Amino acid sequence: MSVLVYTESDQGKLKKGAFEVASYGKAVANQLGTTVTAISINADETSVLGNYGVDKVLTVSSSELESFNAKIYASVIKQAAEKENSQIVIISSSADSKYLAPLLAVDLQAGYVSNVIETPISTSPFTVKRNAFTNKAFEITQINTNVKIVGVSSNAFGLVESNGSATAEDFSPTIEASNLKVESVDRTTNKVTIADADIVVSGGRGLKGPENWGMIEELADVLGAATACSKPVSDLGWRPHSEHVGQTGKPVASNLYIAIGISGAIQHLAGVNASKVKVVINTDAEAPFFKAADYGVVGDAFTVVPKLIEKIKAFKAQQ
Amino acid sequence: MNILVCISHVPDTTSKINFTDNDSKFDANGVQFVINPNDEFGLTRAMWFKEKQGAKVTVVNVGGSETEPTLRKALAIGADAAIRVNTKATDGFKVAKQLAKVITDGSFDLVIAGRESIDYNGGMVPGMVAGLTNANFVNNCIALEVDGNTASATREIDGGKETISVGLPLIIGGQKGLVEESELRIPNMRGIMMARQKPLTVVEPDETNSKTASIKFEKPAPKGAVKLVPEDNLDELINLLHNEAKVI
Numbered sequence: 001m002s003v004l005v006y007t008e009s010d011q012g013k014l015k016k017g018a019f020e021v022a023s024y025g026k027a028v029a030n031q032l033g034t035t036v037t038a039i040s041i042n043a044d045e046t047s048v049l050g051n052y053g054v055d056k057v058l059t060v061s062s063s064e065l066e067s068f069n070a071k072i073y074a075s076v077i078k079q080a081a082e083k084e085n086s087q088i089v090i091i092s093s094s095a096d097s098k099y100l101a102p103l104l105a106v107d108l109q110a111g112y113v114s115n116v117i118e119t120p121i122s123t124s125p126f127t128v129k130r131n132a133f134t135n136k137a138f139e140i141t142q143i144n145t146n147v148k149i150v151g152v153s154s155n156a157f158g159l160v161e162s163n164g165s166a167t168a169e170d171f172s173p174t175i176e177a178s179n180l181k182v183e184s185v186d187r188t189t190n191k192v193t194i195a196d197a198d199i200v201v202s203g204g205r206g207l208k209g210p211e212n213w214g215m216i217e218e219l220a221d222v223l224g225a226a227t228a229c230s231k232p233v234s235d236l237g238w239r240p241h242s243e244h245v246g247q248t249g250k251p252v253a254s255n256l257y258i259a260i261g262i263s264g265a266i267q268h269l270a271g272v273n274a275s276k277v278k279v280v281i282n283t284d285a286e287a288p289f290f291k292a293a294d295y296g297v298v299g300d301a302f303t304v305v306p307k308l309i310e311k312i313k314a315f316k317a318q319q
Numbered sequence: 320m321n322i323l324v325c326i327s328h329v330p331d332t333t334s335k336i337n338f339t340d341n342d343s344k345f346d347a348n349g350v351q352f353v354i355n356p357n358d359e360f361g362l363t364r365a366m367w368f369k370e371k372q373g374a375k376v377t378v379v380n381v382g383g384s385e386t387e388p389t390l391r392k393a394l395a396i397g398a399d400a401a402i403r404v405n406t407k408a409t410d411g412f413k414v415a416k417q418l419a420k421v422i423t424d425g426s427f428d429l430v431i432a433g434r435e436s437i438d439y440n441g442g443m444v445p446g447m448v449a450g451l452t453n454a455n456f457v458n459n460c461i462a463l464e465v466d467g468n469t470a471s472a473t474r475e476i477d478g479g480k481e482t483i484s485v486g487l488p489l490i491i492g493g494q495k496g497l498v499e500e501s502e503l504r505i506p507n508m509r510g511i512m513m514a515r516q517k518p519l520t521v522v523e524p525d526e527t528n529s530k531t532a533s534i535k536f537e538k539p540a541p542k543g544a545v546k547l548v549p550e551d552n553l554d555e556l557i558n559l560l561h562n563e564a565k566v567i
Contacts, residue, residue: 099458102446111530136336140535180485193478235500248356256566267332277564299550311553
């Protein structure tokens with residue numbers, strides 16, 4: 001009856017999303033008066049999950065699971081859910097978790113709800129609140145099946161520490177064959193990804209050209225942030241599509257979003273609205289983004305950003 | 320190659336979102352509907368397969384008759400035929416179940432859907448269709464080539480991309496990158512005229528129960544006023560971010 005959480009890892013290291021789903025799973029388990037079991041695939045250090053409320057970790061180690069395969073991973077999680085007799089499975093909002101979740105839902109004949117932002121409003125009927133209409137609204141959704149899958153929105157519930165400890169148990173599921181083969185992986189190394197970033201620094205057309213992105217990257221660097229851009233910037237080819245954030249690009253749900261030279265079209269605002277704190281730097285005091293922001297600086301990015309970089313460097317040196 | 324492109328009928332990206340019936344229903348009043356952007360990238364890629372590789376392209380929507388103008392637009396862009404499954408799309412599973420039946424009945428080799436619709440953002444239909452039809456599945460797809468019975472698909476991963484070789488039948492959860500924004504097509508007059516002659520078949524739904532139910536909608540609380548910091552006092556901005564917002 002345990003709540004099952006899928007704690008994702010990347011090259012052996014648990015991702016931040018793993019601790020978020022563990023924290024969320026613990027809150028749901030408290031509501032239901034049950035325990036939390038985590039399923040972890042090829043992760044090195046899983047005992048730390050105990051600090052986020054996990055009671056038991058099913059650890060799977062297999063060279064066959066080295067590269068991610070949604071169908072096979074879904075089958076592993078299904079077997080874990082059946083072993084634990086779990087009625088609730090919690091996953092994160094990473095690209096891989098969102099890829100496998102619908103396959104898992106079919107496998108478990110479960111109802112699946114994505115982008116959930118809070119602990120369930122009620123557990124009977126099982127009702128949750130989620131983001132919809134690209135953050136322009138919330139939807140209250142009820143899951144009517146016995147087995148339920150909850151996809152937790154990144155950075156919404158956050159990390160909640162508890163002082164428990166997690167026991168590890170080796171788990172050897174049946175691993176299916178697949179005719180889907182990963183030929184190559186192209187990873188931007190040593191860079192914070194938009195999905196994992198606490199802070200995102202984003203540039204728009206106000207920066208006038210790709211040659212001016214040095215200061216955006218430097219600001220991101222001093223803050224330990226990911227870089228992003230608006231749609232026109234990616235359409236113009238100034239920055240790669242993978243950096244485009246907004247309604248048709250990547251969603252952003254960071255703690256701090258800094259928009260530089262972005263006017264704030266409705267589609268852009270929708271895509272970044274889930275970020276907790278928004279700072280806007282723009283020459284145009286009438287830019288719509290100021291209405292959606294928490295803090296603003298009306299000024300020329302070319303003078304404000306270099307000064308801000310120096311100020312933050314000094315601030316960081318003091319800390 | 321027999322391609323099915325799944326089309327969601329969604330409010331235009333600039334729409335203001337409102338609700339009606341005690342906040343239980345989306346208010347379509349005054350809203351312009353469009354092909355879901357993620358689906359449109361897939362449809363445009365399908366046009367490439369039609370023109371270069373002789374594929375036949377069918378579009379499908381699960382919804383009421385109000386979605387037909389959106390299907391006609393897809394025909395005007397160049398799809399050969401359209402199917403509408405005549406039922407209300409109440410949750411992702413129900414839609415996937417209807418699509419799975421259309422796919423089995425029509426023996427499609429390649430199904431392209433958007434990774435998610437921009438209205439409900441469920442992000443589950445393509446994957447559920449794959450699960451229900453036992454076909455291969457690639458999500459967040461940003462490049463797709465097909466050679467005979469094998470496809471090469473590139474998907475976006477957190478912090479990079481990954482290229483996969485995979486056999487047909489294949490379900491794609493597509494997005495921008497399948498084609499560039501500049502390659503999207505606006506239907507011309509000839510396309511619009513031809514679309515009127517193309518078959519739009521209405522089929523009755525498979526009996527399926529939804530697994531989830533939408534109860535109510537809420538809008539975010541109005542935002543407080545922005546705090547403006549003079550550009551010659553950036554120390555104050557750092558102070559606010561550190562001590563008030565506690566984000567640095």
